[in-house]
Amino acid sequence: MAISIKSFFHPQSATFTYLVSCQTTKSAMLIDVPADFDATSGTLSFQTADEIIAHINDNQLILEWVLESHAHADHITAASYIKQQLAPRNPCKLATGSKITQVQQYFSRLYNIDMPCDGSPFEQLFNDNDNFMLGEYNVTVIATPGHTPDSVCYLVAGNLFVGDTFFMPDSGTARCDFPGGSAKQLYHSLQQILALPDQTILWxxxxxxxxxxxxxxxxxxxxxxxxxxxxxxxxxxxxxxxxTRDATLNAPALLHPAIQMNIRAGQLPQAQQNNQRYLTLPLTVLF
Structure with missing residues (x-):
């Protein structure tokens, strides 16, 4: 029996989410799932995530992993929401690359967030060449820093989920101007991917x-x-x-809300005394 790969597209952020499952055991993993966020009103919702949850339930899948390829800057993750909504039938783990701790350290200072920078609330931090089982299939984690320090890809049965490393050939590759990014590092990460067999499918x-x-x-x-x-x-x-190209690019529109949420796997900020939750906007003053 082969693995099944179901893709979902999020037009707001031009993001693909992948639901990968073992057809024999119904074990599944979900990669890079977005929430829906309206920046003008500050409204966070989960219509996209709910559609994915319905698909998981309709197909009687058992979600074991909610995976991030890195802490995204262009959308807010729905990872923690998915985990909460599918418990207890789906005892899934939140997981990402081990260098998320470095990303947490930098951005928790920028946004003045009081949080442990030990990788939590992610429950599994992957290093390069770590492996785990998805039903009958072995999944290998490949560390691919350059776009961000914590970037990883997931390889299973000849399929590699590349996160923000490659785009389609006519679009090139990801930007490297975020904190901890490096064009030199990304080049070597890309070469590591290109060393895989020619027929490897890149998602x-x-x-x-x-x-x-x-x-x-x-x-x-x-x-x-x-x-x-x-x-x-x-x-x-x-x-x-x-x-040269990165020097011309604007910051992603959802950079500040996305990063603040994503370094915490999409967990909501703590409510203040007025029961309102807040995200921070760092102010740069130019004279």
Whole structure:
């Protein structure tokens, strides 16, 4: 029996979520699930997550893992909401890369958040080449720093869920200008992925549909190696191209709310004395 891969697309953030399951045991893992957030009103909702929960229940899957490829800056994760809503039938663990502690340390200071920077509330922190079982299938974690320090990819049965490393070949690769990011590191992470067998399927976390082309979410190692627009020259060329492009990019629209939530796996901020929850907006004053 093969694994099953079901993708869900979140138009607000151009994000793909993947529900991967073992058809024999019904064991499942969910990768990069977004919540819905309206920045103008400050309203957080979970319609997208609820649709995924309904699919899990309708197909009688047992969700064992809610995985993040990294602490995203463009959407708020619904990881903790999913875990709460599916308990107790689905005793799933929240998991991400072990360098989330470094990301927590930086951003908890920026946003003045009093929190332990030990990886919690994530219950499993993965290092490079860690493995776990999904039913009958082995899943290997590949550390891929560069976009962020905590970035990881998940490899199962010839399928790699690449997070924010690769985009489709006509879009290139992810930005590297976030704290702890490095174009040099990302180049070497990309080469690690390109060393996998040619037929390995790469599942994208984002697609921004350049030139209005149809939405696309998967490619292969061979296709990336031969046609990715950022990887046809030398390492130094890549670093120069990446740094030059990053210098022109605006901050993601949901950067501040997303990071504050995502370093806590989507757990809500503690309510204040007026029973209202708040997120922080750092103010930069220019004269």
């Amino acid at each position: 994208m976390c984002h697609d921004y549909q350049p030139n209005g082309r149809e939405l696309a979410n998967k490619t292969t190692v061979w296709q990336q190696r031969n046609s990715n627009i950022h990887l046809q020259n030398t390492e130094q060329d890549y670093i120069q191209t990446r740094q």
